[in-house]
Amino acid sequence: MAINDNSTTASAEIEIIDITNSVEVVNPKAVDQNNRLTWLEWFFHHHKDKLRWVHLAMFGLFLVLLFLPLFLADPGEQATPLDNFTVFSNYLMWGLWFPLVFLSVIFTGRSWCGLLCPMGAASEWANKRGLRRRIPAIIRWEGMPIVSFIIITFLGQTVGVRDHPEALAEVFGGVMLMAIIVGFIWGNKNRAWCRHMCPIGLMLGLFSRLGVVQFTSKKPKAGGDKYAENSFCPTMIDLRQKRESRHCIECFRCVNPEAKSSVMVKLRAPGKEVEEIKTHNPGAAEVWFFLLGTGSALGGFLWLTLPEYEMMRQSLGEWFISNEMYWVGESGPWWLMSVHPERREVFNWLDFFSIVGFMAIVTLVFTVVLSAINAITTYLAQLFGSADNFKQSFKELAYQYMPVAMVSLLIGLGGKLFEWLTILGLDNSALISIKIALFSFSIIWSLWLGWKILARQQLKARARIVPCITGLLGSLFVGFCWWPAIFGL
Numbered sequence: 192m193a194i195n196d197n198s199t200t201a202s203a204e205i206e207i208i209d210i211t212n213s214v215e216v217v218n219p220k221a222v223d224q225n226n227r228l229t230w231l232e233w234f235f236h237h238h239k240d241k242l243r244w245v246h247l248a249m250f251g252l253f254l255v256l257l258f259l260p261l262f263l264a265d266p267g268e269q270a271t272p273l274d275n276f277t278v279f280s281n282y283l284m285w286g287l288w289f290p291l292v293f294l295s296v297i298f299t300g301r302s303w304c305g306l307l308c309p310m311g312a313a314s315e316w317a318n319k320r321g322l323r324r325r326i327p328a329i330i331r332w333e334g335m336p337i338v339s340f341i342i343i344t345f346l347g348q349t350v351g352v353r354d355h356p357e358a359l360a361e362v363f364g365g366v367m368l369m370a371i372i373v374g375f376i377w378g379n380k381n382r383a384w385c386r387h388m389c390p391i392g393l394m395l396g397l398f399s400r401l402g403v404v405q406f407t408s409k410k411p412k413a414g415g416d417k418y419a420e421n422s423f424c425p426t427m428i429d430l431r432q433k434r435e436s437r438h439c440i441e442c443f444r445c446v447n448p449e450a451k452s453s454v455m456v457k458l459r460a461p462g463k464e465v466e467e468i469k470t471h472n473p474g475a476a477e478v479w480f481f482l483l484g485t486g487s488a489l490g491g492f493l494w495l496t497l498p499e500y501e502m503m504r505q506s507l508g509e510w511f512i513s514n515e516m517y518w519v520g521e522s523g524p525w526w527l528m529s530v531h532p533e534r535r536e537v538f539n540w541l542d543f544f545s546i547v548g549f550m551a552i553v554t555l556v557f558t559v560v561l562s563a564i565n566a567i568t569t570y571l572a573q574l575f576g577s578a579d580n581f582k583q584s585f586k587e588l589a590y591q592y593m594p595v596a597m598v599s600l601l602i603g604l605g606g607k608l609f610e611w612l613t614i615l616g617l618d619n620s621a622l623i624s625i626k627i628a629l630f631s632f633s634i635i636w637s638l639w640l641g642w643k644i645l646a647r648q649q650l651k652a653r654a655r656i657v658p659c660i661t662g663l664l665g666s667l668f669v670g671f672c673w674w675p676a677i678f679g680l
C-alpha cells in the first residue's frame with residue numbers, strides 16, 4: 192500500500208511565527224466581518240496556562256472511570272447508571288463521551304484533543320521528561336494510525352470493550368500507556384503519538400474537515416501543508432502553510448489575537464473544507480483510513496447482527512474438527528478474548544477466529560465495493576471533462592462519503608446516546624424517525640459535497656449529473672451496509 196502525501200515531507204525551512212509581536216489592536220468581544228472569533232482567541236490566549244489543571248483533572252477522572260470498576264462487585268441485572276458506578280462508567284464512556292466527542296468535531300473541531308484529552312496531555316508531559324529521540328520513519332508512516340485503528344477496533348470486539356470493565360480498562364488504558372511510552376521516547380517538545388499514531392485522533396482529524404471551526408494563519412504562505420518537526424506546534428504543523436484541519440488539535444498555542452502574524456480562529460460553513468478539498472491537502476492515507484476504518488467499525492457491528500456470522504462460525508468449527516484441531520474449543524488469554532465465566536461469556540479460539548475473520552471480510556468487501564463505485568464515479572468525471580488526473584480525482588471524490596459515514600458511525604457506535612432520549616419520553620418509533628432523518632440528511636449532504644467537489648474539478652453543471660448519481664449510489668451503499676446495525680434487520 193503506497194501511502195504518501197506532501198504533508199509528510201520534512202520541511203527544512205520553517206518560518207517561526209512570532210505570536211508575542213503585539214501590534215494589532217482588537218476588540219476581544221468581537222466576531223468580525225470575516226467570521227473571526229476574536230473573543231475565543233482572547234479567552235484561550237489569556238487562560239491557556241490553566242489548561243494543565245484541566246488535563247490533570249481529566250487524567251484523574253479517566254483513571255477513576257477506567258480502573259475503579261475493576262475493584263467493584265459486578266452490577267446486578269437491574270442496575271442503572273444512577274445506582275451503580277460500573278454501569279455509570281460504561282454509560283459515560285459509550286453513551287456520552289464517544290458520541291459527544293465524535294459529534295463535537297462538527298461544532299468545535301478537535302477541541303477534545305487540545306483542551307481535554309488526558310492521553311495526549313500525558314504523552315506530551317512524558318515527552319518533556321523523556322529521551323526526545325528523533326521520530327523514526329516507521330512512526331511517521333501515514334499508514335501507522337490506520338494500523339492502530341484497525342488493531343484497536345478488532346481487539347475491542349474480541350475482548351468485549353463495550354460490555355466488560357476489564358476490556359474497557361485494557362483498551363483505553365493500553366492507548367494511554369502507549370501514548371505515554373511513545374511520548375517518552377520520541378519527539379522534541381511535541382506529540383508524536385497524537386500526530387502519528389493515535390487511532391482516535393486520526394478519526395477525529397478526518398471528520399474535523401467537515402467542521403465549522405478553522406485555525407488559519409494571518410499571513411499564509413503558498414506551497415501547501417508541510418510537516419515541521421521543529422515547529423512549536425505540538426502536532427508539527429508548519430503554521431504559515433497550514434491549509435488542512437485534520438492535524439490541528441486546537442491547543443491555542445499559536446493563537447494571539449494581538450499579534451500580527453499568529454494564527455486566527457474563524458468560523459466557516461459546515462463541509463467547506465471538503466467542498467474545497469482540492470486545495471486542502473487531500474491524502475491517500477485518509478482515503479485508505481476512511482475505507483478500511485469505516486469497514487472495520489462496520490464489521491464490529493455486523494458480526495453481532497447478521498446470521499451469516501453464525502453460519503461462518505459453524506463451517507469454520509466443522510473444518511477445525513474435521514482436521515482434528517480440537518484446541519480451537521479452548522479459551523485463549525484474557526487480554527485477547529473475552530473470558531468471563533462469571534458473566535456467562537467465554538470466547539474460545541473458534542470465536543476469536545470467527546470474529547476476526549468476519550470483520551476482515553466485511554472490511555474487505557466494504558473497501559472493494561465502495562472503491563469500485565468511487566472508481567466508476569471518477570471515470571465518469573474524467574469522461575465529462577475533469578481537470579484532474581484519475582488518481583487525484585479519485586482521492587477528492589472519496590471525501591464526499593464523509594457525512595454518511597460519520598452519521599452511520601455516530602448512530603451505530605453512539606447508540607446509547609439515543610437511549611438518553613427515552614428519558615424525554617420518546618418511544619422507539621420516534622427514535623427510529625430521528626435516526627432516519629439524520630441518515631437522510633447525511634446522504635443529501637454527501638450528494639452536495641460530491642456536486643461541489645466535481646465543480647472544483649471544472650465540470651459544468653450538466654456534466655456533474657451522471658457522476659453525482661454514481662456518487663449517490665456510493666452513499667446509499669454505505670447506508671445499506673449500516674442499516675442492520677443501526678435499525679435492525
Ligand code: SF4
Pocket residue numbers: 303304305308309310311312370384385386389390391392393440
Ligand atoms: S490524538 Fe488521541 S491521544 Fe492525542 S489528544 Fe487526540 S484523542 Fe487524545
Ligand code: SF4
Pocket residue numbers: 406423424425426427428430433438439440441442443444445446454
Ligand atoms: S496549529 Fe496551533 S492550535 Fe493547532 S495544534 Fe498547532 S499550535 Fe495548536
